[in-house]
Amino acid sequence: MFANFYHLSGLPFLLTPDTRFFYGSSGHSRAISHLVYGxxxxEGFIVITGEVGSGKTTLVEQLWAQLDRKTYVIARVVTTQVSGDDLLRLVMANFGLGDTPGTDKSTLLRRFEHMVRDxxxxxxxxxxxxDEVQNLSVPALEELRMLSNLTVDGKASLQTILLGQPQFRPIMASPDLDQLRQRVLASFHxxxxxxxxxxxxxxxxxxxVDWQGDPAFEExxxxxxxxxxxGIPRRINTLCSRVLLLGALEESHTITAAMVDTTAEELNRDLGAELTPGRPHAGANVANGYHPNDRSRGDDSLDELTRRVETLERHAFRQDQAFRRVLDLLEANATGRS
Known part of the structure; x- marks a missing residue:
C-alpha cells in the first residue's frame, strides 16, 4: 500500500533475502572476503557468526549469485536439533541423493563418496x-568433520560453510571439537x-525500488x-516497513524521528513489551516496598495508570484513523482499476 502512495516500484524492506538489496557494509564486505578466501x-570449514537478522543468509545468497554453477554443486541445510545420522541423511538429501529407510551408515557414506567423485x-x-549451526550437537558436528575427511584423488571432497549465532563460538571452543576447529580456514563475526x-x-x-526522495527522511x-x-538489518527492515506504512496512512511525505519512535513503541507493544521500557509496571510497586499508606508512591501509581490510559486512548484513536485511511486507499485503488 505505501509503495503506491510513494510511487515505489516494489517493497524495499521485505524480510526475505534478495540479492538485489544486498548492501556491502564494511562488515559484510569483510565477511565476503573471508568466504572468498576460504x-x-x-578444503576445510568457513565459519560466519552474527546476531539473528544480521544478514548471514543474505551474505550467502550474495555469494551464491557470484559463484559459477558449473564449478560448484551447492547444498544447504537449515538445522534444528538433529542427531549425527539424521544430519548425514539431510546432507545427502540436499545434494539430491535418495535415501532408502533402514540404509546403514556405511552404505550412505559410500553413496556420498561416489557422488563427490562423479x-x-x-x-x-x-x-x-x-545454517543455524549452533543448534547442532557435538556428535553432529563431528559427523561434519568426518565428511570433510573424505578425499578424492588426494583432494578434499567437500567444503563446508557454517552459519550460526554468536553462541556457536563458545561451542567451537570446546575441547571435544578440537579436530574440527583445526580445520577452520576462515572465521568472521x-x-x-x-x-x-x-x-x-x-x-x-x-x-x-526507484525512490525519488518521497518520502524524505529527516536526519x-x-x-x-x-x-x-x-543496527541489525532485519530489525531495520521491520521498523522501516511499519514507519513507511504509518507515513502513507497519515499522508506524510516526510519521515520524522517522532514517527519512528511511535512506530517502535507500537512494535514493542505488539511483542508484549512494556509501553515505556525501563519504567516499572504497576504491579511492581508492592514488590518494591509499596504500602497503601505511602501517599507519594500511591500518587506515582495513579500517575502511571493515568499515563497508560492516555496512551491507550491515543493508540485507539490512531488505529481508527489508520483504518479509515486504509478503506480510502482501497477504494481509490479499486476505482483506478475499474
Whole structure:
C-alpha cells in the first residue's frame, strides 16, 4: 500500500533475502572476503557468526549469485536439533541423493563418496552450507568433520560453510571439537551496522525500488532508526516497513524521528513489551516496598495508570484513523482499476 502512495516500484524492506538489496557494509564486505578466501583453499570449514537478522543468509545468497554453477554443486541445510545420522541423511538429501529407510551408515557414506567423485570428474566441487549451526550437537558436528575427511584423488571432497549465532563460538571452543576447529580456514563475526551505515542501508534499499526522495527522511529519523534497531538489518527492515506504512496512512511525505519512535513503541507493544521500557509496571510497586499508606508512591501509581490510559486512548484513536485511511486507499485503488 505505501509503495503506491510513494510511487515505489516494489517493497524495499521485505524480510526475505534478495540479492538485489544486498548492501556491502564494511562488515559484510569483510565477511565476503573471508568466504572468498576460504573457498580458494578448496578444503576445510568457513565459519560466519552474527546476531539473528544480521544478514548471514543474505551474505550467502550474495555469494551464491557470484559463484559459477558449473564449478560448484551447492547444498544447504537449515538445522534444528538433529542427531549425527539424521544430519548425514539431510546432507545427502540436499545434494539430491535418495535415501532408502533402514540404509546403514556405511552404505550412505559410500553413496556420498561416489557422488563427490562423479562431480569431481565433471570439474565441479561440492559446497555444503549449514545454517543455524549452533543448534547442532557435538556428535553432529563431528559427523561434519568426518565428511570433510573424505578425499578424492588426494583432494578434499567437500567444503563446508557454517552459519550460526554468536553462541556457536563458545561451542567451537570446546575441547571435544578440537579436530574440527583445526580445520577452520576462515572465521568472521558479522556485527551490526554503524549509524552511518544504517542510513546508507536504508537509502540503498529505497533507491533499489526507484525512490525519488518521497518520502524524505529527516536526519533525526535515521538516528532514531539506528537506536531502535541496534543496527541489525532485519530489525531495520521491520521498523522501516511499519514507519513507511504509518507515513502513507497519515499522508506524510516526510519521515520524522517522532514517527519512528511511535512506530517502535507500537512494535514493542505488539511483542508484549512494556509501553515505556525501563519504567516499572504497576504491579511492581508492592514488590518494591509499596504500602497503601505511602501517599507519594500511591500518587506515582495513579500517575502511571493515568499515563497508560492516555496512551491507550491515543493508540485507539490512531488505529481508527489508520483504518479509515486504509478503506480510502482501497477504494481509490479499486476505482483506478475499474
Amino acid at each position: 573457498l580458494s583453499q578448496q 562431480q569431481r570428474k565433471q570439474g565441479r566441487r561440492c559446497l555444503l552450507v549449514i 558479522l556485527g551490526p551496522l554503524t549509524e552511518a551505515e544504517t542510513r546508507h542501508y536504508i537509502e540503498h534499499r529505497m533507491r533499489t 533525526s529519523a535515521f538516528v532514531a532508526i539506528h537506536q531502535h534497531s541496534g
